[in-house]
Amino acid sequence: MNQDYPQDVVLQAEDIALSLWQNGELVVVPTETVYGLAADGARDDAVAKIYALKDRPKFNPLIAHVADIEMAKRYVQWNKWAEKLARACWPGPLSMVLPLLPEAPISALATDGAGTLAVRVPAIDITRRLIARFGGALVAPSANRSMRVSPTCADHVRDEFAGACPYIIDGGACRVGIESSVVDLSGDVPVLLRPGYITQAMLEEILSEPVRLHDGAGGTLKSPGLMARHYAPSTPLRLNAQHVEDGEALLAFGEPLSHAGAVVELSRTRNLEEAAANLFAGLRTLDAFGARAIAVMPIPESGIGAAINDRLRRAASDSH
Numbered sequence: 001m002n003q004d005y006p007q008d009v010v011l012q013a014e015d016i017a018l019s020l021w022q023n024g025e026l027v028v029v030p031t032e033t034v035y036g037l038a039a040d041g042a043r044d045d046a047v048a049k050i051y052a053l054k055d056r057p058k059f060n061p062l063i064a065h066v067a068d069i070e071m072a073k074r075y076v077q078w079n080k081w082a083e084k085l086a087r088a089c090w091p092g093p094l095s096m097v098l099p100l101l102p103e104a105p106i107s108a109l110a111t112d113g114a115g116t117l118a119v120r121v122p123a124i125d126i127t128r129r130l131i132a133r134f135g136g137a138l139v140a141p142s143a144n145r146s147m148r149v150s151p152t153c154a155d156h157v158r159d160e161f162a163g164a165c166p167y168i169i170d171g172g173a174c175r176v177g178i179e180s181s182v183v184d185l186s187g188d189v190p191v192l193l194r195p196g197y198i199t200q201a202m203l204e205e206i207l208s209e210p211v212r213l214h215d216g217a218g219g220t221l222k223s224p225g226l227m228a229r230h231y232a233p234s235t236p237l238r239l240n241a242q243h244v245e246d247g248e249a250l251l252a253f254g255e256p257l258s259h260a261g262a263v264v265e266l267s268r269t270r271n272l273e274e275a276a277a278n279l280f281a282g283l284r285t286l287d288a289f290g291a292r293a294i295a296v297m298p299i300p301e302s303g304i305g306a307a308i309n310d311r312l313r314r315a316a317s318d319s320h
Helices: 007-022 044-054 080-089 125-134 154-164 200-207 272-287 305-316
Strands: 027-029 036-040 063-065 094-099 116-120 181-184 191-194 248-253 263-267 293-296
Touching: 007 027, 007 036, 007 125, 027 125, 036 044, 080 094, 080 200, 154 272, 248 272, 263 272, 272 293, 272 305
Parallel strands: 063 116, 094 181, 248 263, 248 293
Antiparallel strands: 027 036, 094 116, 181 191
C-alpha cells in the first residue's frame, strides 16, 4: 500500500495477507512492473489455485519473488553472473533463471519440471517486506486471466476478476508498467528470454560479456511471457500503423494520427519509459471502447522499446 494509507491500515492489510497465504489462499500484490497474483510457492494446492483462477496453461512456469539475495540462494544454484546482476539490479525488474536446488521448498507445479527457477526481488517496499515476514518465496504471475492484458493498478485487477477477485494490496499505479526482464543464467552463456526495463545492452554492460537473445525455439519453457500469443486485448491490433482506418481506435506514440474513433497517447514526447508505463492501461482503455480494431503507431526498437514491441507483437498474434 502506498504512503497515502495510515500506518495502522497498512499493518492490518499485511496481517490479512499473511494469514491468507498461510492458509493456502491467493493475494494480489503490487510490484513496480505489474500487479501479481501471489501464493505460497511451496504449496501445491496454493499454486494450483493460481493456474485455475488465471486459466493458465500448466506448462507455463512461474517466477518466485524473494525478499533478498540470501533468500534466493535457498532456491537456486547461484553463480558469478547472478551475483553481478543481483548486486546491480535488485531490488528491481529483473528475473534470473538459475538451476533449481534439489532441496528447494518450491512446488513442482511452479516449474513444470524444467529443473530451473526464475527468481527476483521486487522493488516495492510493502511487497518485499511481506515476503520477508512470510519467510519464503511467493510465486506471483500477473493478476489477470491467461493471455489477457496485464494489470498496472488495483482497479484493473477488480475489473478482470469481478466477483472472483482475491484480496488486493493496493500500491497505486505501477511505475515500470511491463513485466520484468528475464535472463537465463542456467546454461553456458547468458540468454535474454524476455525483454523488459533492464535491456540487453544494460545486462551486457553489467556482465562485461555478450548476452544472447532468445531465438524463440520450442521446448520446455523456462520463463513466462514466451508464448506466441500473450498480453492480448479482445480487440484486434494493427501494428506500425501510418494511418487510421474507419472504425479503428488509436494507440499513439508521439503526435497522434488523425481520424481515430478513440485515442490513448502512450507518450506525446516519444518517451519510451513513459510509453511502457502507459502501455497496458492504454490497451485496456481502448479495448473497452468497442472499436473494430486498434491501430498502433510505430515504436522504436531501441532501449525499452524492444520490450514494448515484444508485448505488442504477442498481443497482436493471430489478430488478423
